[in-house]
Amino acid sequence: MLTSFSHCKIRRTSVQSEIKTILKKNSVVIQSTHSILIGSRAARHYLPNFREIRHDINADWNILSSSEFFLAWWHEQGERVQTIDLIIPKSKDGSKLDFYVYCIMLDESKYNFIIPRSSLIYTAYLLENSENWIIKQFPWTKLIRKGNCIANASSKLLLILKKYMLYYTYQWMKTAKDYRQLLTITDPLTDEDRELCDLLIHYNEKIYGKRPCDGRENISINRNEFFQQKKSQQIEFVYQMAMSMSTTGDIMIEFEHLCTQSPLWLADYVIDNWIPIQNEKFKQKNRIISSMDEVRS
Numbered sequence: 001m002l003t004s005f006s007h008c009k010i011r012r013t014s015v016q017s018e019i020k021t022i023l024k025k026n027s028v029v030i031q032s033t034h035s036i037l038i039g040s041r042a043a044r045h046y047l048p049n050f051r052e053i054r055h056d057i058n059a060d061w062n063i064l065s066s067s068e069f070f071l072a073w074w075h076e077q078g079e080r081v082q083t084i085d086l087i088i089p090k091s092k093d094g095s096k097l098d099f100y101v102y103c104i105m106l107d108e109s110k111y112n113f114i115i116p117r118s119s120l121i122y123t124a125y126l127l128e129n130s131e132n133w134i135i136k137q138f139p140w141t142k143l144i145r146k147g148n149c150i151a152n153a154s155s156k157l158l159l160i161l162k163k164y165m166l167y168y169t170y171q172w173m174k175t176a177k178d179y180r181q182l183l184t185i186t187d188p189l190t191d192e193d194r195e196l197c198d199l200l201i202h203y204n205e206k207i208y209g210k211r212p213c214d215g216r217e218n219i220s221i222n223r224n225e226f227f228q229q230k231k232s233q234q235i236e237f238v239y240q241m242a243m244s245m246s247t248t249g250d251i252m253i254e255f256e257h258l259c260t261q262s263p264l265w266l267a268d269y270v271i272d273n274w275i276p277i278q279n280e281k282f283k284q285k286n287r288i289i290s291s292m293d294e295v296r297s
Contacts (some may be wrong), residue, residue: 007209008097011088019086020071023099027067028116032127034149035065036134038161039112042153043178045135046185051178060110063150064123070101070113082106091206098123098203122199126157133157133196155186160193164200166259166271167211176252183275213264223265238270239280251278 013019039062043050065073074081087100096118103111116124126133134151162179166172189197205211219241226234242254255277258270270277 007205007207008092009090011090012085013088014083014085016084019084019101022086022088023067023071023101023115026096026117027099028119028121028124030066030068030116030124030127032066032130033069034130034151035063035069035113036126036130036153036157037150038062038064038153038158043155043158043182045152046155047181050181051174058109060112062112062114064114064126065150066127067099067115070115073111074103077103077105080105080107089207093206095206097121097206120199122196122203125196125199155182156189156193157196158182159186160189160197160200163271164197164204167267168204168208169256169260170208172256172260173252176255179271180274180278211264212261212267219262219266223263226266226269234269235273235276235280236283238266238273239277242277251281 013022039060040050041059041061044059074084081103083104085102087102089097089100091097098121099113099115099117101113101115103113105111114123116127118124130151133154133156135154159179159182162175162182165175166179201211221237226237229237238258239251242251242258243249245257246254255270255274259267262270
């Protein structure tokens with residue numbers, strides 16, 4: 001889960017004594033004793049064939065945790081940890097951003113930890129309110145003997161993490177495919193999810209920069225005109241616009257342009273109506289077939 005820190009500087013260290021000192025002194029205190037598994041390993045609890053790989057024992061472990069949890073895990077793993085790197089992003093406004101710890105084990109497995117550095121960051125919010133963002137019926141995996149466990153993220157949490165990365169070009173196609181799969185198994189977002197969404201938007205903008213505001217100039221409709229149309233007309237308009245801009249017939253390429261380069265209101269609309277816009281392709285084909293049948297008759 002290596003992150004592209006495109007909007008901030010980073011500091012990296014692999015000196016183990018320094019890593020331990022930094023994590024002990026600079027991490028926020030988290031009351032929760034467990035961590036949260038995210039990424040493809042977590043998604044496969046819901047989608048066994050996620051990313052078209054049913055069983056991948058080498059899939060990375062991507063984990064949100066407190067520094068206390070990570071240090072206990074590291075102490076227990078001991079010499080099984082082959083390499084370890086700490087990434088410290090530095091925001092332009094001086095805000096404290098999460099720590100990222102990347103570990104490669106002797107068996108080549110990878111453990112990537114995200115550790116809150118401030119109580120105002122989305123990761124701290126998730127860990128302190130984890131009962132709302134984990135699936136309790138799944139068996140928890142013990143990573144350390146002290147009894148602290150790792151809980152699987154809910155499908156809604158996984159969806160939100162993917163959704164708010166669609167505004168940025170970093171690994172866009174992979175993110176889009178993951179988002180599409182998660183949409184099929186996740187309930188719609190509600191007002192109760194707004195706090196996490198806002199925290200994640202705020203954090204991502206510090207890492208990747210502001211989401212698009214003005215966007216491309218060749219969009220032939222403004223916001224007010226667009227939302228005066230019926231929902232079916234809006235869906236058809238966006239589909240037709242995407243296909244008219246495509247030189248390959250692949251709507252996903254234009255979805256990327258719309259999400260990362262369009263005005264924010266249009267990017268939001270595409271992301272929030274992902275499946276209906278994609279399904280418009282089949283409606284268009286059915287219309288053509290119906291028209292041909294009418295001509296024949």
